Amino acid sequence: MTATATVRVMSPEEIAARAGGETPYLLWPERATVFAERAMRLRQLAGRGHAMQDFLQFMAEVALAQQQRLAAHPPVPLPTAQQLDAAARAGAAPLAPPDWPRDPAWRDGLRQLVQRVRPHAPPAMQPVLDEMSVLPDDALEAQADALLDATPHGLDLAMAPLVAAALQVYWTHLVLAVLAAHTGGGQPFGRTDDATTCPCCASRPTASITRDAGDSPGQRYLHCSLCSTQWHMVRIKCSHCQGTRSIAYQALRPAGDDEEDLAAQAAVQAETCDDCGHYLKIVHRGRDPLVEPVADDLATLTLDLLVSEAGKQRHGVNLMLLFGEEAAEPPPDPGGA
Structure with missing residues (x-):
């Protein structure tokens, strides 16, 4: 498997037009x-x-x-x-x-x-x-x-x-x-000074997810690694430095497949930023309705390795599998492999 880039990023105006209304800032986990x-x-x-x-x-x-x-x-x-x-x-x-x-x-x-x-x-x-x-x-x-x-x-x-x-x-x-x-007593959570971390618990995201239904079609949400809350961030912003100039997308592909086609269709990508050198996975529910940020992040470790080899540093964290800067050495394989 190799990594490749190239997708067209929609402008904020296009994203808002597709949403068809006001985008909720926070989405809550379902108990x-x-x-x-x-x-x-x-x-x-x-x-x-x-x-x-x-x-x-x-x-x-x-x-x-x-x-x-x-x-x-x-x-x-x-x-x-x-x-x-x-x-x-x-x-x-x-x-x-x-x-x-x-x-x-x-x-x-x-x-x-x-x-x-x-x-x-x-x-x-x-x-x-x-x-x-x-x-x-x-x-x-x-x-x-x-x-x-x-x-x-x-x-x-x-x-x-x-x-x-x-x-x-x-x-x-x-x-x-x-x-x-606090039902009926006002919103207990809201925007904080750091838009790159969870507004509820200040943890880093594991990955982000684009929605395809409800009040937020086409919108990107960051998924908290600790409390499972999701908060909105437009798709042209780096989740680490919030820059918009040097965003690119990487995806895994079988050798020989058409790179342009895969970059546009992959359900899991790495959103990279050349300005700050960081990246965060993004999963697309419109391309696979069953994607789940934590699960799909775990299953695409190869993408992390390839993007890291290209010099990018991970902004997010998956608490189920710490590696890279989060741990001094790879975690043991529970399967004993």
Whole structure:
């Protein structure tokens, strides 16, 4: 497989015209389906004879366990109206991990996840699950701190996907619970000073997704790596520097295929910026209605490698598979391959 570029980028006026109305800034995760849809997509991708088949299948089981936990998540402390207002006035995300204290419920969720995925885990993961089952609370909190830190020193890469999974459930629940608590009382989340990170929890995106239905056809949304919220950013802007002059698109193609045709039709691309040297994956629901940002990002690791070899640095992060600048060495293969 090789990477190629060339697609025409629509102007903001064209995008707005196609949208047919005002574009909502925030799209919320669906409590009943957010992780279940990810599990379905991971299974579909694994079933295509993918080189990372074992890993994708295991991540599908993790996503199903996440969905079960989210559906029955216990109540946890939420920010007060005063805290939300203070964050809004400061232009900050109210649930940013450095500022929002984690409730112990996330650790209970992690231990539940470990037990639920154990019957489906490959042999190479069993010792890791055994160790996680007996880790004391302070050790789990240290792993969470390392995962959420921009420079994750001390992070156990074998444990990281499950620690991340529990944190994703917890923060997704936080966002949805805050929304439910403020129904009719005004919007608790909004634009922040940093448009490149999540307005709810200040995390980086995993990838972006273009929508093809509802109130936002043709619009691009960044998908939060932690709380699953999506926020709007026009497609001609770099998700890192917000520049618009040097945007290009890269896509995987089988050798011999027509480059121009693939660049225009690929469901998963890397949006690159020559001005700042960063990139972010973009998945197109209009080209494949089942694309899911986290799942399709995992399944296109080869595209990351090719774009990185060309000198581009990843702006986004996938907490299910840390690599490159997020980790000092590649994570172990749960399938033992």
